[in-house]
Amino acid sequence: MKYYWLSSEDEHRVNWLIFLADPNRRLRERYRPLACSECGRVNELEALRHGFDRDVRLRSKFDYFMSDDGFDCVNKRGRAIFEESGAMGLEFVPIPDGQHFVVVPTQRVEVKREQLEVRETQVMDLDAIARNPSLIATARKSVRVEVDSCGMEFRGCCGACGRCFETLYWPKLNSMILPKDASLVVSPDVLSEKSWHSVVWLLASEAIVKSLQKAGLRGLEPVEAS
Numbered sequence: 001m002k003y004y005w006l007s008s009e010d011e012h013r014v015n016w017l018i019f020l021a022d023p024n025r026r027l028r029e030r031y032r033p034l035a036c037s038e039c040g041r042v043n044e045l046e047a048l049r050h051g052f053d054r055d056v057r058l059r060s061k062f063d064y065f066m067s068d069d070g071f072d073c074v075n076k077r078g079r080a081i082f083e084e085s086g087a088m089g090l091e092f093v094p095i096p097d098g099q100h101f102v103v104v105p106t107q108r109v110e111v112k113r114e115q116l117e118v119r120e121t122q123v124m125d126l127d128a129i130a131r132n133p134s135l136i137a138t139a140r141k142s143v144r145v146e147v148d149s150c151g152m153e154f155r156g157c158c159g160a161c162g163r164c165f166e167t168l169y170w171p172k173l174n175s176m177i178l179p180k181d182a183s184l185v186v187s188p189d190v191l192s193e194k195s196w197h198s199v200v201w202l203l204a205s206e207a208i209v210k211s212l213q214k215a216g217l218r219g220l221e222p223v224e225a226s
């Protein structure tokens, strides 16, 4: 059976849920107690349970899109399409604008991992550049790269919370134990890390993807998992 990552088209509007729309990585006050003292990351799914500030608004021409802080979001039409598609294993957490929901997977699947190689590489030092943008051409730092049998690369690691500073690629299909029920939309138990936050990737069977496409879910850009 084919599976697809439910990725979405680029949304050009600025949509933050738990951070302020501010280049200096400012977490909204209510989530500060959750932040790692060293890297500043929060457990995004835990943050959702702490609710949203009343001024949080999402704007998109799509039914399905990703917020700038990595949450999969839908409007009311998008939620209805997901529900009518027969997709199971999803929760829709309402946000204060009354128009949108965060799509949260309730089923995480285990990713079998085995470290294959460890090396060092040079990457842009985004924190230094944020402090001093004139350093963009020169600020580099060395990070540890772990290449894993699941197909992902894990870069850097926070000494306090253990989360990576960045991951590359998606876990391979054969590294995951997928449910027998093809209607279940799942997410790998490995965090996909970006420079500030992680992204929760949704993985769906071809039958569900076809159903979402047939119903005209705007913004969906599925990528076949391999």
Ligand SMILES: [Zn+2]
Binding pocket: 036, 037, 038, 039, 040, 041, 158, 159, 160, 161, 162, 163
């Ligand atoms: Zn940390």
